[in-house]
Amino acid sequence: MNILVCISSVPDTTSKINFTENDSKFDENGIQFVINPYDEFGLTKAVMLKEQNGAKVTAIIVGESSVEPVIRKALAIGADQAVRINMKPLDSFSTAKEISNYVSENPFDLIIAGKESSDYNGGAVPGIIADMLNIPFVNACNGLEIEGNEVTLNREIDGGIEKIKASLPIIIGGQKGLVEESELRIPNMRGIMTARSKPLNIVEANNPMTMSKSIQFEKPAAKGECKMVSSDNIDQLVNMLQNEAKVI
Numbered sequence: 373m374n375i376l377v378c379i380s381s382v383p384d385t386t387s388k389i390n391f392t393e394n395d396s397k398f399d400e401n402g403i404q405f406v407i408n409p410y411d412e413f414g415l416t417k418a419v420m421l422k423e424q425n426g427a428k429v430t431a432i433i434v435g436e437s438s439v440e441p442v443i444r445k446a447l448a449i450g451a452d453q454a455v456r457i458n459m460k461p462l463d464s465f466s467t468a469k470e471i472s473n474y475v476s477e478n479p480f481d482l483i484i485a486g487k488e489s490s491d492y493n494g495g496a497v498p499g500i501i502a503d504m505l506n507i508p509f510v511n512a513c514n515g516l517e518i519e520g521n522e523v524t525l526n527r528e529i530d531g532g533i534e535k536i537k538a539s540l541p542i543i544i545g546g547q548k549g550l551v552e553e554s555e556l557r558i559p560n561m562r563g564i565m566t567a568r569s570k571p572l573n574i575v576e577a578n579n580p581m582t583m584s585k586s587i588q589f590e591k592p593a594a595k596g597e598c599k600m601v602s603s604d605n606i607d608q609l610v611n612m613l614q615n616e617a618k619v620i
Contacts, residue, residue: 373421373426373427373428373481373482373518373540374427374430374479374481374482375418375422375428375429375430375480375482375483375484376430376431376475376482376483377414377415377418377429377431377432377446377451377483377484377485378411378414378471378483378484378485378486378498378501379407379408379411379415379431379432379442379443379446380407380408380461380486380489381405381435381438381439381442381443382405382406382407382408382409382489382490382491383405384404384406385490386404387402387403388402389591391589391591395588395590396586396587396588396589405438405439405442406442406445407442407445407446408486408489408490408491409486409490410486410488410489410546410547410548411489411546412556413546413548413549413550413556414485414486414544414546414550415429415431415450415451415484416449416551416555416556417484417546417550417551418450418451418482419449419450419451419557420555421482421518422450422452425518428452428453429450430451430452430453430454430455430480431443431447431453431454431455432454432455432457432471432474433454433455434456434457434461434467435456435457435459435460435461436458436459437456437458439456440572443456443572444567445559447566447567447570447572448559448563448564448567449557449559449563450557451570452570453572453573454570454571454572454573455474455573456573456574456575457471457474457575457576458574458575458576459576459577459580462580462585463582463583463584463585464496464497464500464583464584465496465581465582465583465584466583468497468501468504469500469580469581470577470578470580471497471501472500472501472504472505474575475501475505476505479541480541481541482518482523482540482541482543482544483498483501483507483542483543484543484544484546485497485498485543485544485545485546486498486545486546486547487511487512487513487545487546487547488545492586495511498544498545499511499545501543502543507541507542507543508539508541508543509544510525510536510538510542510543510544511527511545512528512529512547513544513545513546513550514533514546514547514548514549514550515527515533515549515550516544516546516550518540521539521540522537522538522539522540523537523539523542524536524537525537525544528547528549
């Protein structure tokens with residue numbers, strides 16, 4: 373079984389975010405980039421399937437040479453090989469199109485992507501890939517089991533969990549629950565050393581085209597002052613909710 377895991381390079385959640393050029397561009401100076409958390413759940417699940425079923429795992433990323441440390445980490449975690457599509461990812465459509473072009477020439481049984489990236493939260497890439505390749509797509513997936521050519525999936529829906537059966541090939545948008553945080557793999561020294569000898573193939577983009585662009589970024593408003601009210605002073609609490617917060 374061939375498994376493709378889509379990887380995004382995103383800022384570490386502890387990074388201080390700034391913008392330049394009148395808030396029209398993200399300032400990458402001093403930013404530590406990591407594997408998108410949703411993608412890391414998917415990568416860990418792929419490595420588990422490899423260990424259980426003897427699958428081959430390929431990690432793919434769209435980006436310039438600066439993203440190579442991130443894709444090398446995917447190799448250190450357990451991917452067998454990696455592909456970097458040499459293009460700055462400008463929007464969801466161009467990213468999905470380049471991945472779809474690669475998969476069209478290199479078919480996979482299972483494609484795992486995160487349900488969204490933690491920077492732009494677009495959540496569109498796996499669905500666009502599914503449409504371009506004309507294969508089934510299950511989003512918000514938090515459970516995956518494979519037996520032969522049959523796949524059993526759980527996905528999160530309003531009010532509960534939906535169980536789905538499908539056949540390979542398929543693409544999923546994974547999230548926490550696909551594996552638990554305690555199951556995530558931390559690269560050890562052997563994995564890091566082995567990653568250096570694993571193949572990283574560079575593929576040039578094929579006439580990339582975008583469908584959208586970011587015009588301006590805006591930081592969330594600063595949190596307001598927190599006022600503490602004694603549990604014994606109900607009248608003061610009611611007065612503040614009515615006259616200051618104006619919520620009752």
